[in-house]
Amino acid sequence: MASVSTNQFKGGLKFMLDGDPCSILENELVKPGKGQAFNRVKFRNLKTGRVNERTFKSGDSVESADVMEVELEYSYTDGEFWYFMDPETFEQHAADANAIEDCKKWLKEQYVYTVTQWNGSPLLVTAPNFVNLVVTDTDPGLKGDTAGTGGKPATLETGAVVRVPLFMNIGELLRIDTRSGEYVERAKD
Amino acid sequence: MTTSWKPSAEITTLKRRAQYLADVRLFFAERDVWEVETPILSQAAPTAPYLDSFTTDYRPIGTQAKQTYYLQTSPEFSMKRLLAADSGSIYQIARVFRNGEQGRLHSPEFTMLEWYRPELTLPQLMDEVNVLLRQVFNIEPVIRLSYRSVFEFFLKINVFNCTDEVIKHCALERISSLPIDLELDRDGWLELLMSYIIEPRLAAMAMPLFIYDFPASQAQLAKLKKDSSGNQVADRFELYIDGVELANGYNELLDADELRQRFEADNQLRKQQNKAEIPLDENLLAAMKNGLPECSGVALGLDRLIMLALNQTKLSEVNSFSFECA
Numbered sequence: 350m351a352s353v354s355t356n357q358f359k360g361g362l363k364f365m366l367d368g369d370p371c372s373i374l375e376n377e378l379v380k381p382g383k384g385q386a387f388n389r390v391k392f393r394n395l396k397t398g399r400v401n402e403r404t405f406k407s408g409d410s411v412e413s414a415d416v417m418e419v420e421l422e423y424s425y426t427d428g429e430f431w432y433f434m435d436p437e438t439f440e441q442h443a444a445d446a447n448a449i450e451d452c453k454k455w456l457k458e459q460y461v462y463t464v465t466q467w468n469g470s471p472l473l474v475t476a477p478n479f480v481n482l483v484v485t486d487t488d489p490g491l492k493g494d495t496a497g498t499g500g501k502p503a504t505l506e507t508g509a510v511v512r513v514p515l516f517m518n519i520g521e522l523l524r525i526d527t528r529s530g531e532y533v534e535r536a537k538d
Numbered sequence: 539m540t541t542s543w544k545p546s547a548e549i550t551t552l553k554r555r556a557q558y559l560a561d562v563r564l565f566f567a568e569r570d571v572w573e574v575e576t577p578i579l580s581q582a583a584p585t586a587p588y589l590d591s592f593t594t595d596y597r598p599i600g601t602q603a604k605q606t607y608y609l610q611t612s613p614e615f616s617m618k619r620l621l622a623a624d625s626g627s628i629y630q631i632a633r634v635f636r637n638g639e640q641g642r643l644h645s646p647e648f649t650m651l652e653w654y655r656p657e658l659t660l661p662q663l664m665d666e667v668n669v670l671l672r673q674v675f676n677i678e679p680v681i682r683l684s685y686r687s688v689f690e691f692f693l694k695i696n697v698f699n700c701t702d703e704v705i706k707h708c709a710l711e712r713i714s715s716l717p718i719d720l721e722l723d724r725d726g727w728l729e730l731l732m733s734y735i736i737e738p739r740l741a742a743m744a745m746p747l748f749i750y751d752f753p754a755s756q757a758q759l760a761k762l763k764k765d766s767s768g769n770q771v772a773d774r775f776e777l778y779i780d781g782v783e784l785a786n787g788y789n790e791l792l793d794a795d796e797l798r799q800r801f802e803a804d805n806q807l808r809k810q811q812n813k814a815e816i817p818l819d820e821n822l823l824a825a826m827k828n829g830l831p832e833c834s835g836v837a838l839g840l841d842r843l844i845m846l847a848l849n850q851t852k853l854s855e856v857n858s859f860s861f862e863c864a
Contacts, residue, residue: 356638378641382776382786383586383758384729385722386639389715402715404730406722407638 352410355388363395363416366403370395370414370467378407395465395472414467421464423456431456433464433471444471452476454509455527476527481536482506484521487513500532546860555844555856559631561674562651562840569666571627571653576616578633582819583608584615585804586758587811590637592646608816609635612837613652614759615822618790621654621833622825629653631840642852643782643842645861651843654835660773660789663834664748667777667785671746675847677779680746684765688749689728692736697728697753698769705731725755741781750775759797760788777838779846787836794826 353364358376365371375391386407393400395416405411421433421442430443442464448471449456455476456462465473487503503513503523511525513532522536545552563573583591589611595604610616613632620628634650655663664682671677689697695708705727710716713734722730740747750773751765757772765771773789791797798818805815845856854860 378639378644379730379733380588380639380641380644381729381733382783383589384756385588385726387730387733389734403717404713404715404720404734405717406720 351413353413354410355405355407358388358390358405363414364392365412365414366392366394369397370416370472372416374400379404380407395467398473415469416472417466419464419466420461422461423458425458426456431474433462433474436461442466442471444474448472449474452527454507455480455482455525457482457507478526478528479524479533480527481522481524482509484513484517484519484523487517487519489518503532542863544863545858546854546863547856547858551848551850551856552858554848558674558840558844558847562631562670565670565674566629566653569627571629571655572625574617574620574625574628574630576610576613576620576630576632578610578635579607580610580615580819581605581607582615582817582821584611585801585808585816585818587804587807587813590813591816592635592637611636612650614835614837615819617652617654617835618822618830619825621656622828622830624831627653627655627657640861645841645853645857647861647864648853649840650837651840652835652837654790654833656831656833658834660750660775660787660834663787663836664750664775667748667787667836667838671779671843675843677746677847680748680777680779682748682750682775684751685749685753685771686751686765686767686769688736688747689731692739693731698767702727709734725753728753728756737778737781737783739781740778744780746777746779748775748777752776757791757800758786758788759791759800761791763789779843782842782846783839784842784846785836785838787834790830790833790835792826792830792832794823797826798823 353362358373360373360375362373363370371392371394373390373392377389378386379389380386388405388407390405391400391402422436424432424434430445431449433442433444452462452474457480460480463475464471482505484503485506488501500512500514502510503517504510511530511532513523524533524536526533591611592609593606596607597604612634613630617628617630630652632650632652633647635647637646639646658666668680672679686697689695693708695704702724705724709727709730713730751771752774754762754770754772760772760774762770763773775787776783777785801818808815841853841856845853848856850856
């Protein structure tokens, strides 16, 4: 496996630490006047999602992590794994419950997701910033209310529950911001 | 459209920087300390194991021959040759270069304010630094603590009596990001404790501080002496403001033979670390053999000081063009 020196450290670099793939968030040089230099690194453990800190002697090397981000289309789940397909090669990739935990409620067939792969297998699935989803359950719509004050809960086709304006009805297609989990607007199609 | 052509500092900031430079020059003119310029390129360089000089090749026109020149990491050696030639008190605002050092508070190229005062003792030089800070940069008087009392106060260890093991244990216990198998020498552990524990505490207390009487092993180019408890210490100080290391002052070592030994010990350490050995500055050593007057000298990171005085947090905010966009 290739190694990377601390002098190549920068935000976004993927490396192995104690057996887990990690991604650098911040890298700060610690260098007293004429003393030895250190790299103080804040990183995210891509397996656990936890943010942590580690100090390296400048000039030391770490193993680089074979981590790639690919765009894959969600196909289906058998309850144990969630299957994503490469739209060009039709190759299937199985993600486990851990990998899809954060985006489970935004998973819709044929949508394209960013899949972070480590040694070729999905480590983390990230939803696109916006998805269009159909309302499957909500209280009846109130005509006349267009101000959108307060709103009401609506269940979407993926099982996610979001607050929507009072005038929304079952069957309508909504644009949702997956980062905040908020309704944005009625989707065109 | 790309914006990388733009300065990394605001124009208003750069104008204030220019005013600081003018005020610093006035400060020294009023004290009969004269401004000198010395070569940026030198055939020799400092040997300090963790200081890496940039090198370049000189090629006489019409030949294939080339000769290595080092870009100065500070104007110290040339200025000491002037002192040995009876220059009297001198200062310099110099561009200096340190390879590899890049970060929020580091730049491979920066501005050093360095001055030497044959008529001042080290405590008197600290007084003068204090006056400069107050008059030019409006920074309040600085308190003084010995290296030993700083470590006693913040970490409850006596750095002159305790074993290496105690210092290592203290660092591993207090700095959670250190890998358990980290190997460092005594000074390495002490520097880590200073950077990770003491500096943030100093910053939080908003307490400008001179630290003096360093361990003899960190003497650099300062004289050694005995402190009040009889410990062998280096007669030098460092200035910290807002937890940022700003200046390094010495009661200058005068003994050429002693300096040669320190250079050679440095090169020995470089060899062990598979780093290139550095040619000793024989001109400096000859100047010292001829006789350097008793003197105190200090080197101050001017970009850092201006950054703090203008309430900025990154060097790039006070440099016209940061290293990344140079």
